[in-house]
Ligand SMILES: Cc1cc2nc3c(=O)[nH]c(=O)nc-3n(C[C@H](O)[C@H](O)[C@H](O)COP(=O)(O)OP(=O)(O)OC[C@H]3O[C@@H](n4cnc5c(N)ncnc54)[C@H](O)[C@@H]3O)c2cc1C
Ligand code: FES
């Protein structure tokens with residue numbers, strides 16, 4: 001009855017196949033089936049934002065998505081943000097501004113902010129706070145994360 | 161935390177979805193955005209044998225705005241409906257629903273069916289007098305008015321084997337303003353209490369009718385018709401609301417909040433109605 005499904009996900013640009021039961025969460029599929037442990041799992045009910053990945057470029061909770069639902073779609077995880085030239089502008093800005101301490105929340109923030117800056121290349125403080133409101137960080141107090149988002153916007157503008 | 165095992169079905173069109181749903185009956189659950197169902201599966205609060213995943217039914221990914229109102233299809237996600245900018249109250253409600261990332265997946269119709277007593281969209285549907293369209297295999301679809309649709313906390317008039325295919329939010333009459341106010345512990349959380357208001361003015365710009373719907377203060381959205389007596393908003397709500405207390409807020413605090421929020425919502429709606437009437441007169 002509870003058959004397994006053959007699925008193909010395009011993860012960070014490469015087609016990856018997996019055999020999963022219907023109940024497999026995308027977060028577990030990425031971490032356990034595909035070995036991509038950069039996507040972190042905190043609460044598994046949508047509250048903390050650690051597990052945020054990009055689905056066809058849009059940020060979504062991988063812990064609230066079934067792997068089978070997104071069969072055939074494109075997923076970007078934190079492992080796919082860096083380019084051939086090294087860390088992405090968002091990643092560099094986070095490092096530069098001390099926007100992480102333990103790093104547990106960071107993959108989710110990086111994916112969320114990458115998408116946020118695509119939609120709003122020069123966000124206001126308020127837009128940043130609204131944009132990251134679904135990501136919890138227990139270390140930084142958020143001030144430096146907000147700074148890093150502004151800095152990433154500058155870096156992106158310089159490079160474009 | 162992992163969902164319990166289930167059979168996953170991914171129908172390709174509406175007909176197939178209704179067949180599968182009919183076959184599954186009470187052992188089946190529809191999966192739309194998954195932003196409420198998957199947490200419940202992860203926490204083992206739900207254990208359906210069959211999950212009918214409607215994410216491939218692109219025919220239901222629709223937002224249709226007409227002179228009578230807006231019809232939102234079952235696969236239209238919060239973010240897309242908000243971006244469409246087709247109804248002021250719907251926009252005001254959606255801004256308060258969860259966080260942007262959750263809104264990228266969650267659907268408007270899913271939120272109505274989920275019927276959380278603190279959810280914003282059921283109140284918006286109720287205050288506007290909207291309806292939900294339910295379909296089942298081999299029968300004509302039925303439209304259920306909001307007043308009959310919400311039957312209890314997390315309970316709706318949806319019967320096993322039925323799919324909610326769309327929801328209709330009626331358009332606002334002329335000289336009408338709306339507002340949604342709420343208080344939650346953290347931005348994006350379900351509200352401790354919230355109130356939305358729809359206010360219509362007469363030709364002399366006096367309030368002709370004011371209607372409120374309150375969330376978090378009872379099992380279903382509490383609709384309060386104030387008529388022209390909009391200044392009684394706080395008292396009228398406090399007379400009728402019967403909130404429960406929990407770890408987040410006592411019943412007395414929720415009752416107090418509901419009154420304050422009702423006054424704010426109605427005042428804001430009056431202001432917006434005046435603004436809209438002026439714009440309409442100028443047009
Ligand atoms: C962290 C977090 C915070 C949130 N905060 C809020 C908030 O403040 N306010 C708020 O309103 N919501 C909030 N939500 C819930 C969110 O709005 C959901 O998207 C919504 O409640 C359900 O929509 P969905 O499409 O995800 O439905 P699903 O999770 O897929 O389904 C929910 C229920 O409805 C049924 N269902 C869904 N669609 C249909 C259909 N077409 N026909 C028949 N049955 C159907 C399912 O079987 C299930 O029982 C929050 C969620 C999270 C994770
Ligand atoms: S693990 Fe997905 S939101 Fe917390």
Ligand code: FES
Nearest residue numbers: 101103137138139
């Ligand atoms: S850096 Fe530790 S939780 Fe954010």
